[in-house]
Amino acid sequence: xxxxxVFDSISRTKSFTIGNHxxxxxxxxxxxxxxxxxxCMMVALGFLVLVILDVFANRIxxxxxxxxxxxxxxxxxxxxxxxxxxxxxxxxxxxxxxxPTTHSANPAPxxxxxxxxxxxxxxxCYTCNLYRPSRGKHCALCNxxxxxxxxxxxxxxxxxxxxxxxxxxxxxxxxxCLSLFVLVSLxxxxxxxxxxxxxxxxxxxxxxxxxxxxxxxxxxxxxxSTSYExxxxxxxxxxxxxxxxxxxxNLNAFLTRPTDPSQVAIIDTTTPTTKQSNWKRSHxxxxxxxxxxxxxxxxxxxxxx
Ligand SMILES: [Zn+2]
Ligand SMILES: [Zn+2]
Numbered sequence: 001x002x003x004x005x006v007f008d009s010i011s012r013t014k015s016f017t018i019g020n021h022x023x024x025x026x027x028x029x030x031x032x033x034x035x036x037x038x039x040c041m042m043v044a045l046g047f048l049v050l051v052i053l054d055v056f057a058n059r060i061x062x063x064x065x066x067x068x069x070x071x072x073x074x075x076x077x078x079x080x081x082x083x084x085x086x087x088x089x090x091x092x093x094x095x096x097x098x099x100p101t102t103h104s105a106n107p108a109p110x111x112x113x114x115x116x117x118x119x120x121x122x123x124x125c126y127t128c129n130l131y132r133p134s135r136g137k138h139c140a141l142c143n144x145x146x147x148x149x150x151x152x153x154x155x156x157x158x159x160x161x162x163x164x165x166x167x168x169x170x171x172x173x174x175x176x177c178l179s180l181f182v183l184v185s186l187x188x189x190x191x192x193x194x195x196x197x198x199x200x201x202x203x204x205x206x207x208x209x210x211x212x213x214x215x216x217x218x219x220x221x222x223x224x225s226t227s228y229e230x231x232x233x234x235x236x237x238x239x240x241x242x243x244x245x246x247x248x249x250n251l252n253a254f255l256t257r258p259t260d261p262s263q264v265a266i267i268d269t270t271t272p273t274t275k276q277s278n279w280k281r282s283h284x285x286x287x288x289x290x291x292x293x294x295x296x297x298x299x300x301x302x303x304x305x
Pocket of ligand 2: 139140141142143151152153158159
């Protein structure tokens, strides 16, 4: 812990651990469980960048456009990898301050929440001592419950979820544009040598991968769904209760909804910001969706994780 003590004293903030996440800067950023993978990916990308810059040696315009894409790529890599993804704070067994269901000695294995007429099972998490949020999951790699869980990406060292999904989509969009730009530039120009062939092969493979990811996640955004819900197989169609309406409304919500404040950061989160209040007022349907139900102990589920 010596390193973190030094880091905290230099930054004049606090760092702490939840599950396998090391939250730094008062919890505003995180060092995830697979951080070496993220570093390896950034180094590998740096190597490719040097190779491609060499191939573009006599093309100043191509170099400038390429470097702009690369700068955005690194900013988004760090942004997705180090943003607190939506960790739900753990509760102690004696905590009875928030949800009435948490202080039972033997909680029900799951409770039902009705969302827009569709029953959603919320399982009890024995590690975090709480009922998972209706769109949440306990991530085994992060070892904590994550709200609006999409998937865990080992290479980004983080869960892709509530608070970093938009950045993740912009990351795969930028990666696709970057790969296609290199591929098209190389194909249209004359090139020779192993560096040019390596750049061509890498940009071709990455174009295919990122293009597929882009189309897949764009579909999810238009449906208002997540990869995890599609995997579960029951929320990926028109009956998805989390959809705000048609695809235009879902896309608009994805692009304009302010990011929710972190539940674990050491900041005042008791009152939402004006921006968030305004957004929720104009998108009231989502707030009204969750209907209260009664669990087997006769205790009303508050809908709050
Ligand atoms: Zn959990
Ligand atoms: Zn995770």
